[in-house]
Amino acid sequence: MDTQETPLVIFTILAQLSVGAFVINGVLHVLAGRKNGQAKVDKLSDPALYAIGPIMIVALAISLAHLGDPLHAIYTCENFGRSWLSREIVFGVAFAVGAIIFSVAHAKKWFTPMLLQLLAGVTALFGLAFILSQGMIYVIPTIPGWDSWATPVSFFITTFLLGGLAVGVDFVVVTTIPSMRARHGGDTTPLLYQSLRWISASAMVLLGVQFVVEPTYALELSSKGGAAAQSANLLLFGGGSVFIVEMVLFFAGGAMVAFFLHMIRSGGPIAVAGVTGGGGATAVGLSQRAMVYAVGTAFVLVLASEVLGRMLFYTANVRIGF
């Protein structure tokens, strides 16, 4: 399997995780904030929010390792009108700057709530434009393995899947680790469970879609012959059994999300007993710890699967002609 594009694998996965976490965080604020008040949602989401900008900066820095002459990176926005790569870089930098300004402004309580919401909205749009551009870079008519709706679609699925699960991990960890509970806790239990239900339910849907999209597309490619069939061959067998491992991890991640969803739904009273004390006063119950392990494991399994999938994606770079 081709490991030459490792910087791009790390860059795309981290950047998609960042954008996904920012957007999902925003959606949860809109949905859950109305019922519970923004302050309570903030308590759960702040740690994730503060991590998003720096992760995106790290992702962009890693992407420089892919370049032959990183000093010329300054020119990469020159072809914004025609090149999706230019657009990706412009929107990616705009998202990173927006996310950092938003998190600082949020922490320092700089702007009015309205202005902050506007900033968050614009930053989220930059993020979504970034993911679209990132996907469209690879929709090249000369590379059949990439030239498909499946490329941007799977990039968006990765974005929301990893972003959602990362926010889920943050919510559970914040309410479990005593020191963090003391700082961010309070009586956020109903909100926590409601948010986690939304996250895991949407993760299940996304996992299901991705589970269908990827093999379907590989099979579609394999029937076309030529460079397309070579791409399919590399996608399915290029890494030995990597594709199978990816699918197993993906399925296991899905099963863990389902288990987690089941825990939240059926284990409510026991789990709640662990956290109802709030403010760090009560010892964290077993169920709460189990929730951390469950959502954490789901995140790691899906992340590992996505990394393998992205490595195969770059391996399937076979162009027509010669």
Place this chain on the structure above:
Amino acid sequence: MAKQLGFFIDQNYCTGCKTCQVVCKDKNDLPVGVIWRRIAEWAGGSTNRYNGAVETTAFAYYTSISCNHCADPICIKVCPTTAIHKGDDGIVSIDDGLCVGCRLCEWACPYGAPQFDSARGVETKCNFCADFLAEGKEPACVAACPSRALEYGELSELQAKHGTINNVAPLPDPSITRPSLVIAPSRNAQPSGSTDGAVINPKELV
């Protein structure tokens, strides 16, 4: 000045000797691993015995290809820095001072024209020997071809003289980039996209 320069390749005369490739490397002082003009060998067919007689449909022909200075260059579309540009004479060239070495043009070009110079961290490609042209000389590859299989000139004139065929395997569908290329096809030539043959020297084309 020409409006659109192009190359003509006569597959009936090309012997696959690679003189064009070697002289291009020499003239442009290209490092190991960077080949601006490459020669693909496309072959296929089979040989069978029938009642003691041997019958063969085996065939092979060569296609010498550098940058085709396309009318619709995909390299220019994907380049984020505008380092790749098309001149008034139709020559597509790369500005070293702008190239960031992202290699997207190399991935996208179906003729493998952009070649990455890892020592300098930038893409390089055939510039039609623009310096030779300015001196009134032929491009090095054209001048060196021992069987006179290569020609260059104004694309419309090459087309008037030799026709408009440029969709011969293993070349891609020309509608994608509209290459400034004319081919006199081998009698065994197969259309672009054909799977009845294969490039049998892939390692020479990397």
